[in-house]
Amino acid sequence: MGIVKISDLMHENLRLASNALSRSVNAQAEHWMKIGMLAEIYPDLNHQQLTRLLMRVERDGGAELAQLLDHSVFTPQGIAQ
Template sequence: MGIVKISEELHEEIRDASAVLGRSINGQAEFWIKIGMLAEFYPELTYSQLTRKLLASA
């Protein structure tokens, strides 16, 4: 496991989202990173398609 430095503002957004979505803070950050990577690799796909692709790779 590595350490990634992020702004306090982004950390607060991750903390808030993780509380609402029932993920750990690290789990929420990891999810957003994976979705962001997929969005860059497949810009033509919708969010729903990206999440399905992420689930298929799990």
């Protein structure tokens, strides 16, 4: 585990979102990082498709970045619209 420095404003945004969504601050930050990472890898997917991809990856035991970049393993075509 590492330490990531963020601005006070971002921390406040995380705190508000984590309370609203019943997540810890760390879990909310990790969720936003996952969504952002997937949005950069798959810019053609919308938020709903990215969420479905995250759920599929989690169901299959999680994934490292190297696996997410392997399009033969996680193809956007396999994600329901």
